[in-house]
Amino acid sequence: xxxxxxxxxxxxxxxxxxxxxxxxxxxxxxxxxxxxxxxxxxxxxxxxxxxxxxxxxxxxxxxxxxxxxxxxxxxxxxxxxxxxxxxxxxxxxxxxxxxxxxxxxxxxxxxxxxxxxxxxxxxxxxxxxxxxxxxxxxxxxxxxxxxxxxxxxxxxxxxxxxxxxxxxxxxxxxxxxxxxxxxxxxxxxxxxxxxxxxxxxxxxxxxxxxxxxxx
Amino acid sequence: xxxxxxxxxxxxxxxxxxxxxxxxxxxxxxxxxxxxxxxxxxxxxxxxxxxxxxxxxxxxxxxxxxxxxxxxxxxxxxxxxxxxxxxxxxxxxxxxxxxxxxxxxxxxxxxxxxxxxxxxxxxxxxxxxxxxxxxxxxxxxxxxxxxxxxxxxxxxxxxxxxxxxxxxxxxxxx
Numbered sequence: 001x002x003x004x005x006x007x008x009x010x011x012x013x014x015x016x017x018x019x020x021x022x023x024x025x026x027x028x029x030x031x032x033x034x035x036x037x038x039x040x041x042x043x044x045x046x047x048x049x050x051x052x053x054x055x056x057x058x059x060x061x062x063x064x065x066x067x068x069x070x071x072x073x074x075x076x077x078x079x080x081x082x083x084x085x086x087x088x089x090x091x092x093x094x095x096x097x098x099x100x101x102x103x104x105x106x107x108x109x110x111x112x113x114x115x116x117x118x119x120x121x122x123x124x125x126x127x128x129x130x131x132x133x134x135x136x137x138x139x140x141x142x143x144x145x146x147x148x149x150x151x152x153x154x155x156x157x158x159x160x161x162x163x164x165x166x167x168x169x170x171x172x173x174x175x176x177x178x179x180x181x182x183x184x185x186x187x188x189x190x191x192x193x194x195x196x197x198x199x200x201x202x203x204x205x206x207x208x209x210x211x212x213x214x215x
Numbered sequence: 216x217x218x219x220x221x222x223x224x225x226x227x228x229x230x231x232x233x234x235x236x237x238x239x240x241x242x243x244x245x246x247x248x249x250x251x252x253x254x255x256x257x258x259x260x261x262x263x264x265x266x267x268x269x270x271x272x273x274x275x276x277x278x279x280x281x282x283x284x285x286x287x288x289x290x291x292x293x294x295x296x297x298x299x300x301x302x303x304x305x306x307x308x309x310x311x312x313x314x315x316x317x318x319x320x321x322x323x324x325x326x327x328x329x330x331x332x333x334x335x336x337x338x339x340x341x342x343x344x345x346x347x348x349x350x351x352x353x354x355x356x357x358x359x360x361x362x363x364x365x366x367x368x369x370x371x372x373x374x375x376x377x378x379x380x381x382x383x384x385x386x387x388x389x
Contacts, residue, residue: 019352051288054336
């Protein structure tokens with residue numbers, strides 16, 4: 001499971017994930033990267049240790065006796081069983097499988113034209129998560145962002161001004177980033193793309209790009 | 216704390232649960248109120264957090280986390296679930312292999328480190344300590360965290376190295 005990851009999460013994202021403040025779609029990208037990256041997983045454990053220390057050192061608020069009684073009643077009843085995770089998929093790490101409802105073959109792809117396919121995953125709507133399937137060699141339209149865009153490679157690779165991104169690598173782009181990712185190599189590229197605001201396309205491309213990505 | 220959890224895990228000892236509850240429930244309640252819960256909602260949530268500690272006690276690994284850290288992660292997940300009504304995407308479970316009793320040396324090391332970390336945070340200048348509390352109690356958004364320059368991330372950097380060492384060590388054994 002250990003692999004060479006070149007592009008990692010930022011400290012801020014790991015910290016916010018450990019505090020539980022990220023939109024669901026962004027958490028999905030973080031959890032997926034963590035599933036593939038030991039280094040960021042270790043960083044998460046460190047941040048959670050800080051969270052534990054903060055909890056330990058925080059000022060307590062008195063709890064009623066009824067609350068303890070209620071808790072004792074709860075521990076005497078059987079808990080709801082945990083959902084069983086599907087069998088591992090070579091492309092989709094477990095957190096994505098949870099959203100797809102199985103394996104790669106269960107993804108409800110929709111054609112976005114020119115061989116590109118996408119599948120929007122169901123999350124609360126302050127950010128959007130979609131799987132993208134981009135044929136090898138295809139160039140994505142040049143676009144900037146109003147908010148943040150996370151792109152995590154699951155299969156194949158892409159390259160843009162930020163460098164080369166292979167499986168597990170995550171690109172974190174902000175408002176000032178203009179980029180034109182190109183799917184590299186001979187294998188079609190599958191990515192998880194998460195945006196916390198709609199993309200904006202530059203130049204002549206919007207008319208072409210909007211139906212292309214259906215956004 | 217470790218001993219209380221061991222008694223919950225092995226003996227299903229309710230008096231150990233009561234002791235653990237008396238220590239953590241008021242802290243978890245404070246955490247939930249700061250996250251925007253009203254007191255009644257917070258207590259309902261506290262019950263569920265503490266019941267999860269009981270039901271999942273077998274999953275607690277003292278060579279990987281302190282009890283406070285483990286309770287923190289359960290409380291955070293419950294907060295997302297009950298207060299924000301969202302799902303919490305969780306990373307893939309690591310293949311730890313057949314679970315043997317954790318190495319006693321690892322347990323002692325981790326628990327000592329955790330105590331030192333708690334002391335180090337308590338000893339921070341007030342301004343920094345409050346900032347850390349706000350960040351980990353979920354009172355700062357992702358972009359607010361990115362804008363903060365006063366966050367003492369140095370403390371965390373050395374923790375990350377230790378956590379990574381521990382993770383590799385644990386995986387070598389499987």
